[in-house]
Amino acid sequence: MAIPFSRTILSNGLHVLVHEDRTTPLAASTIVYRVGSRDEDPACTGLAHLMEHFMFSGSDHAPDFDLALQKVGAINNAYTSQDLTCYYIVLPANNIETALWLEADRMAALSFSQQGLDVQKQVVMEEFKETSLNQPYGDLMMHIYGLSYREHPYQWLPIGKELSHIEQVDMDIMRDFHNRFYCPANAILVVAGNVCAEEVFAMAEKWFGDIPAGTRNPQQYPKEHRSSYNRQIKVRKPVPDDMLFKSWLMPARTAPDYCAYDLFSDILGTGQSSYLYRKFVVEDRLFTDISASVAGSADPGLFFVNGRPAEGVDIEKADEILSKYLYDFQFDDKLSYDLQKVKNNAESIILERNLKVEDKANTLATGEFYSCAEDFADERTGYFAVTEDDIRRITNSMFKESCGNTLYYCRVKC
Numbered sequence: 001m002a003i004p005f006s007r008t009i010l011s012n013g014l015h016v017l018v019h020e021d022r023t024t025p026l027a028a029s030t031i032v033y034r035v036g037s038r039d040e041d042p043a044c045t046g047l048a049h050l051m052e053h054f055m056f057s058g059s060d061h062a063p064d065f066d067l068a069l070q071k072v073g074a075i076n077n078a079y080t081s082q083d084l085t086c087y088y089i090v091l092p093a094n095n096i097e098t099a100l101w102l103e104a105d106r107m108a109a110l111s112f113s114q115q116g117l118d119v120q121k122q123v124v125m126e127e128f129k130e131t132s133l134n135q136p137y138g139d140l141m142m143h144i145y146g147l148s149y150r151e152h153p154y155q156w157l158p159i160g161k162e163l164s165h166i167e168q169v170d171m172d173i174m175r176d177f178h179n180r181f182y183c184p185a186n187a188i189l190v191v192a193g194n195v196c197a198e199e200v201f202a203m204a205e206k207w208f209g210d211i212p213a214g215t216r217n218p219q220q221y222p223k224e225h226r227s228s229y230n231r232q233i234k235v236r237k238p239v240p241d242d243m244l245f246k247s248w249l250m251p252a253r254t255a256p257d258y259c260a261y262d263l264f265s266d267i268l269g270t271g272q273s274s275y276l277y278r279k280f281v282v283e284d285r286l287f288t289d290i291s292a293s294v295a296g297s298a299d300p301g302l303f304f305v306n307g308r309p310a311e312g313v314d315i316e317k318a319d320e321i322l323s324k325y326l327y328d329f330q331f332d333d334k335l336s337y338d339l340q341k342v343k344n345n346a347e348s349i350i351l352e353r354n355l356k357v358e359d360k361a362n363t364l365a366t367g368e369f370y371s372c373a374e375d376f377a378d379e380r381t382g383y384f385a386v387t388e389d390d391i392r393r394i395t396n397s398m399f400k401e402s403c404g405n406t407l408y409y410c411r412v413k414c
Helices: 047-054 065-070 093-108 114-133 140-148 163-167 171-181 197-208 258-269 275-283 315-327 335-353 357-370 379-384 388-398
Strands: 006-009 015-020 026-033 075-080 085-092 187-193 231-237 243-250 287-295 301-309 404-411
Touching (some): 006 197, 015 197, 047 085, 047 114, 065 075, 187 197, 258 301, 258 335, 275 315, 301 315, 315 404
Antiparallel strands (some): 026 085, 243 301
């Protein structure tokens, strides 16, 4: 079922969407800024993520952001991706104006406190160490993205490429980043819950209407071309097991074939009934675990196949056998059954994801970011429109040797 909503665009360019839901006492405010790690200087990565944290350091009229929300029974959080930065607040619906006031205040009047910056830099650096340096396989995705992209800034992740990039950030850099990207013309505001659309539009005009428009991020990036050769790297780390990770360039989240690639990844490598698991774990015992997945993104993303070779199996030999299987891939006579099964699973995920007001607000906000919310208000339609011919067509062109990249992530002894 599609998520119904109303939209208005303020004179300063802020997109405001409202979904009315009378079945809940809650409301959610979600604001998406068109800025992610792909908008960073290669010599100063991790900045979008740092700004996400810094936005909680207080504003001129709300020096303690969390305390102001606690007073009205709210919870809040945020996340940064390669494409965008998202902030959300969930609270009793009758307090929704508090959320809009706070978001407008930190958009227009963020407190650029040196103490706040020092604290948040330390938090982000500790997160970098914890997630990327101090746990097994923590830097695996850094390596695969760096391997898979040569031109596009997807080659680094939101956490950043190295700690020194965060260490060198000063207040001038933060001010410039905020002034460039945190403005109405570069933002999307969505409110979902037990609210009246016209009242929310009036509140949005009241709190955001006088903020200077700024400039919308044009979001034009170098086009990544499929490599004309295989790229391979070998990383040696003190990890429990070897890990083989392969990637191929695939269409962007808004491309007509995105749903087909997503469903194909499920058929190929999600769960114990998938082709890869049955072939390489159950039958051949070449791997102890293997899967396939996709990374949906605003620009062309990645199709992944990754597996853990069984004990005593050489990782390069496992890659050779797996690559040949993928290059010569053939469906069996159960494709119709398998396709319907993964469509049903996709429908279940979509329905579950849109049960909460904050999830519906996020769906509309990210949909408006990618293209327009109408395209994403009923994602089920796109998945159920995929045919067996679509699956076969993309498979025939997917696993060409000239298109793939391979990461051997090995135990130190490898």
